[in-house]
Amino acid sequence: MRILIVEDEKLAADRLASLLKRIECTAEIVATTPSVRKTVALLNLKPQLDLIFMDIQLADGISFEVFDQVPVEVPVIFTTAYDSYAIRAFKVNSIDYLLKPIDEDELQAALEKFRKIRSHAAPPQLGALEQTLQLLNGGKSYKTRFVVKVGEHLHTIPVEEAACFYSYEKATFLQTTAGKRYAIDYTMEQVESLVDPECYFRVNRGYLVKLKAVKDIVAWSNSRLKLELHHPTPAGEVVVSREKVNDFKAWLDR
Known part of the structure; x- marks a missing residue:
C-alpha cells in the first residue's frame, strides 16, 4: 500500500507514519509533503499511490486548494483538528476523516473502509460521511x-x-x-x-x-x-x- 502523507507538522506526520506501519504491514510511505505547493508538484509527477492522508491546514494554505490545481484520483483520508474547513469542504474524493490526535482504532477502521472500497473497485461513497459532517454542523453544509x-x-x-x-x-x-x-x-x-x-x-x-x-x-x-x-x-x-x-x-x- 503506497501512501502519501500531506502534513506540515513533522511530529504529527511521524506519528501517523508509525501508526500506519504498525497497523498495515504493507504500508509504504512514498513521501511526506508539508504544503499545497509541494503536494501539487509531487502529484503532477503522477506517482503511483494507493491512498493519501491529508491534513486540512497546511503551511501555505488549506489542502482543498490542491484539488483546484491538479487532478487527485487517489482516495483521500483527511486528518483535521475539527475546524470549520472540514465541515464545509468535504466535496472531494475522500473516504473518511480522522480527528487529531489520531486514534489508532479509528485509523484502523479507516484503513478497513479503504480496503473494502478498493476490493469492490467502486468509487468512494460519501453519503454517510457528508451526513455525519452536516450533523456536526447543525445539519447545514456550506458552499466551498x-x-x-x-x-x-x-x-x-x-x-x-x-x-x-x-x-x-x-x-x-x-x-x-x-x-x-x-x-x-x-x-x-x-x-x-x-x-x-x-x-x-x-x-x-x-x-x-x-x-x-x-x-x-x-x-x-x-x-x-x-x-x-x-x-x-x-x-x-x-x-x-x-x-x-x-x-x-x-x-x-x-
Whole structure:
C-alpha cells in the first residue's frame, strides 16, 4: 500500500507514519509533503499511490486548494483538528476523516473502509460521511466554491478567497481578498444561506462581509457603524444597519 502523507507538522506526520506501519504491514510511505505547493508538484509527477492522508491546514494554505490545481484520483483520508474547513469542504474524493490526535482504532477502521472500497473497485461513497459532517454542523453544509465566468472561460473561486459579496446594478458580485470582482448567479439572500455565518455577516441588504475584508470600523450616524474595506467596491459605503449593530458586535466578539 503506497501512501502519501500531506502534513506540515513533522511530529504529527511521524506519528501517523508509525501508526500506519504498525497497523498495515504493507504500508509504504512514498513521501511526506508539508504544503499545497509541494503536494501539487509531487502529484503532477503522477506517482503511483494507493491512498493519501491529508491534513486540512497546511503551511501555505488549506489542502482543498490542491484539488483546484491538479487532478487527485487517489482516495483521500483527511486528518483535521475539527475546524470549520472540514465541515464545509468535504466535496472531494475522500473516504473518511480522522480527528487529531489520531486514534489508532479509528485509523484502523479507516484503513478497513479503504480496503473494502478498493476490493469492490467502486468509487468512494460519501453519503454517510457528508451526513455525519452536516450533523456536526447543525445539519447545514456550506458552499466551498463559486463558479465565475471570465470572458469565455469558467473559473472556480474558493469561498475562503471571498472577502465580501455585494449587490450592484441589479447583480450580485463576489470580491476576493485580492480585490478582484466577479458577477455570480445568486441573489444576496441565496449567498447568505450558502456561506458559513461564522465567517460572513450580512451587514445590510447589499453587503455580506468577511471580517478579514474589514480595514476599519467607525461609529456612524443614527447609532450605525461604517466599515472601511481593504478593497472598496463600486457599490459605495458599507454601513451596518442600526437593527443589525448589536448582532454585528456579538459576531465580532466570538
